[in-house]
Amino acid sequence: MHAQNNVGMADTGSPSASSLDEREARFQSRIDDGIRVEPQDWMPDRYRKTLIRQISQHAHSEIVGQLPEGNWITRAPSLKRKAILLAKVQDEAGHGLYLYSAAETLGITRDQMVDDLHTGKAKYSSIFNYPTLTWADVGAIGWLVDGSAIMNQIPLCRCSYGPYARAMIRVCKEEAFHMRQGYDIMLALCAGTPGQKAMAQDALNRWWWPSLMMFGPPDGDSVHSAQSQAWKIKLFTNDELRQKMVDQTVPQAEHLGLVVPDPQVKWNAERGHYDYGDIDWEEFYNVVKGNGPCNRERLEVRNKAWTDGEWFRDALVAHADKQAQLATAQAA
Amino acid sequence: MKNQWPLWEVFIRSQHGLAHRHVGSLHAPDATMALNNARDVYTRRNEGVSIWIVKAADITASHPDDKAELFDPANSKVYRHPTFFPMPDEVKGL
Numbered sequence: 070m071h072a073q074n075n076v077g078m079a080d081t082g083s084p085s086a087s088s089l090d091e092r093e094a095r096f097q098s099r100i101d102d103g104i105r106v107e108p109q110d111w112m113p114d115r116y117r118k119t120l121i122r123q124i125s126q127h128a129h130s131e132i133v134g135q136l137p138e139g140n141w142i143t144r145a146p147s148l149k150r151k152a153i154l155l156a157k158v159q160d161e162a163g164h165g166l167y168l169y170s171a172a173e174t175l176g177i178t179r180d181q182m183v184d185d186l187h188t189g190k191a192k193y194s195s196i197f198n199y200p201t202l203t204w205a206d207v208g209a210i211g212w213l214v215d216g217s218a219i220m221n222q223i224p225l226c227r228c229s230y231g232p233y234a235r236a237m238i239r240v241c242k243e244e245a246f247h248m249r250q251g252y253d254i255m256l257a258l259c260a261g262t263p264g265q266k267a268m269a270q271d272a273l274n275r276w277w278w279p280s281l282m283m284f285g286p287p288d289g290d291s292v293h294s295a296q297s298q299a300w301k302i303k304l305f306t307n308d309e310l311r312q313k314m315v316d317q318t319v320p321q322a323e324h325l326g327l328v329v330p331d332p333q334v335k336w337n338a339e340r341g342h343y344d345y346g347d348i349d350w351e352e353f354y355n356v357v358k359g360n361g362p363c364n365r366e367r368l369e370v371r372n373k374a375w376t377d378g379e380w381f382r383d384a385l386v387a388h389a390d391k392q393a394q395l396a397t398a399q400a401a
Numbered sequence: 402m403k404n405q406w407p408l409w410e411v412f413i414r415s416q417h418g419l420a421h422r423h424v425g426s427l428h429a430p431d432a433t434m435a436l437n438n439a440r441d442v443y444t445r446r447n448e449g450v451s452i453w454i455v456k457a458a459d460i461t462a463s464h465p466d467d468k469a470e471l472f473d474p475a476n477s478k479v480y481r482h483p484t485f486f487p488m489p490d491e492v493k494g495l
C-alpha cells in the first residue's frame with residue numbers, strides 16, 4: 070500500500086557517490102535473490118523512472134484500449150455478445166485503474182498521468198490506433214491483441230516491483246476471459262456463412278502484423294532491454310515473446326480454417342518454432358509517431374470524455390466538501 | 402492539478418470466516434464513493450462478501466529502515482516456539 074511512500078522517498082538525502090554505488094549494489098543483489106521491492110524501499114532513481122514510464126504506459130494502453138471495442142458495444146450482434154463485450158471493456162477500465170495505482174506508489178500523481186495522456190506526451194500501445202471496421206475485429210482483438218497482452222503480462226506477475234506484480238496477477242486472471250471470448254467470436258464466424266468466414270479472415274489479415282508489433286522493436290534495436298532485464302522488470306526479450314505468440318497462434322488459426330497473412334510462416338523442425346516473415350517496422354514507428362489511422366481520434370475521444378465529465382467530478386467534490394463541513398459543524 | 406481526490410486503500414473479506422485483506426487502492430472524493438468504486442473495481446467476479454475502505458493518509462506504517470530494530474529481537478527468542486523444547490518421545494499429549 071502506498072500510505073507513506075513519501076517517507077521512503079524523502080530519506081534518500083544526497084548520499085556520496087560511493088555510498089550510492091553501495092546502495093545500488095545492495096539493491097541489485099536483493100533483486101537477484103528474488104526479494105520484491107516495495108514502495109517504501111530505497112531504489113535507484115532510474116529504476117523508479119523506468120517503472121513509472123512502463124507502468125503508466127501500460128495503464129494508458131488499458132484505458133485507450135477500451136475505445137476500439139467500445140465502438141461495437143451498441144452494435145454487437147446479440148444481447149449475449151453485447152453483455153460479454155460490455156464486461157470485457159469494463160475489465161479494461163479496471164486494469165487501467167490497478168495500474169495507475171501501482172504507478173502512483175512510485176511518487177507520480179494520477180492527475181499528472183492523466184494529463185500526460187491527454188496532452189499526447191505519454192505513449193500507449195500503438196495497436197489501439199487501428200480501426201475496428203467490422204464485428205470480426207472484436208473477435209480478432211480478443212484473440213490476438215489480448216492474446217499478445219497475456220503473453221507479455223504473465224511473466225510480469227513475477228517482476229521485481231511488488232505493486233506492479235500484484236496488479237499483473239489480477240489483470241492476467243481477467244485476460245484469459247478476454248482472449249477466449251475473442252476466439253469464441255472467431256469460432257462462430259468461421260462456422261457461419263462464407264461471408265462471415267471471409268469477414269473473420271479479413272480481420273485476421275488486418276490484426277496479425279500489428280499484434281506481432283505489440284512486443285516492440287526487434288531485440289537489436291530495443292534501447293532499455295539489458296538494464297530492465299537485470300532489474301527484473303522485463304523477463305523475456307521482445308523477440309522471444311513474439312516467437313511464443315507466433316507458435317501459439319498459427320495452430321489456432323489453422324483450427325479456425327483461416328490463414329495467417331504471411332507466406333513465410335512455416336514450421337521449422339530444427340528450431341522447434343515457426344519461422345515468420347519480416348515485420349514492417351517503418352509502419353510501426355510511423356504509428357508510434359502519431360500517424361496511425363486513429364491516433365488523433367483516440368486522443369480526441371479521451372479528452373472529450375474528460376472534459377464532458379468535469380462538471381460531475383466537480384459536483385462530487387462539492388458534495389463531499391459540504392458533507393464534511395456539516396459533520397464538523399455538528400461535532401462542534 | 403486541482404482537486405485530486407484522496408487515495409483510499411481497499412480491503413476485502415473474500416468469504417465468511419476470513420480476515421479482510423488488502424487488495425489495492427483507488428481515488429474517490431468521499432467514503433461513500435470510495436466504497437461504490439471499490440465494489441466496481443475490485444469485486445466484479447464474486448471476490449468478496451465485505452469491503453473496508455480506509456483513507457491512505459490515515460494509515461501509520463513502520464519504516465523499512467526500522468526493520469532490524471523492530472523484528473530482529475524476535476530471532477534470539479527461539480524459546481517462543483514449541484519446537485525449542487525437546488520432549489521425550491515416549492510421553493504423549495505434549
Ligand SMILES: [Fe+2]
Binds near residue numbers: 131160164218
Ligand atoms: Fe487489459
Ligand SMILES: [Fe+2]
Binds near residue numbers: 161215218244247
Ligand atoms: Fe484484455
